[in-house]
Amino acid sequence: MSKGKHILVTGGFGYVGSRLTPHLLGLGHSVTVLDLMLYGDEGLKALEADAHFGEWKDRFRLVRGDLRDPVAVQDALAGVDTVIHLAAISNDPTGEIDEVLTRQVNFDAVGQLLHLARESGVKRFINASSSSVFGIKHDENVTEELEPEPLTFYSKYKALSEWLVLAANGPDFVSVNVRPATICGVSPRQRFDLTVNKLTADAFTKRKITVHGGQQRRPNVGIKDMIQIYGVLVDAEPSLIAGKTFNFGFENQKVIEIAEIIQGELSDLKPEIEITETQDLRDYHISSAKILKELGYEPVSSIRDEVAELRKALESGIYNDVDDPAYYNMQSMELDRMGAPYEFLANR
Secondary structure: OOOOOOEEEEEOOOOOOHHHHHHHHHOEEEEEEEEOOOOHHHHHHHHHHOOOOOHHHHEEEEEEEOOOOHHHHHHHHOOOEEEOOOOOOOHHHHHHHOHHHHHHHHHHHHHHHHHHHHHHOOOOEEEEHHHHOOOOOOOOOOOOOOOOOOOHHHHHHHHHHHHHHHHOOOOOEEEEEEEEOEEOOOOOOOOOOHHHHHHHHHHHOOOOEEEOOOOOEEEEEEHHHHHHHHHHHHOHHHHEEEEEEEEEEEEEEHHHHEEEEEHHHHHHHHHEEEEEOOOHHHHHHHHHHHHHOOOOOOOOOOOOHHHHHHHHHHHHHOOOOOHHHHOOOOHHHOOOOHHHHHHHOOOO
């Protein structure tokens, strides 16, 4: 495996980024993080407290800035050969707050980032999309070839940004999209607004798992797999990934089945399952056969594994209040509109 790449991780101290940044440093890469630190600096604190930070710090740089700011983006891209783009207005409910803001961050800024990345000499661009672009699908296996049918502003602009990423692919610029399922597990920048994480927290603290609906299929993937696949994509042969889109999620469970897994893992606490009605009809079952076959990827985690890790974290007492707005993107996000990417691209 090649070493010594210089990777820009946008959103490198978000939920996934806070786990991915030390992982990449541990693999021997240099890492620049571009992050507005919108949800706090727990990821940065965890990195600096890592026992290996002393040997990593000369290969790490932080640019505190907005993805929509071309000056901050140009600064962050200095010397970079690979981009892993994670930063976004993240999850469907949060994206519904303001469509224009969601478009500016999840679409306009991606176009600007791609343009500046190519201009600065970046050779590889790895884009985090979302399996939610599929909306409601009743096919037995939802493969990458099926047409996206996004139902929300978040998934709409994720789907559109995929097109930008693929259009940018070329002989000197390898671009690839990854469509993660809903991610679960522990992170320094913890989230409890994700299905498995929320239901596990409720089972532990309230001894009750409230399921809204329950029959919706929701693919999930462990955060350990998420950070692993980005490391794989950094070093994959260009011919294997160039101009491609990969689904990434290995467990397609109904929400009620997820609740039952959690109930089983925390059986000594005797959590009860309560079912309520829901208006959230998103339902999809993704196939990740393509990434398993073409990249030979082998999953390293599962819902059950991540629930066990979540339980350990909850038992340790590091989360004083799992209902704290800091753990919920929609409740804690404060961000104003900024038309800079649109204006930047319009004037090129």
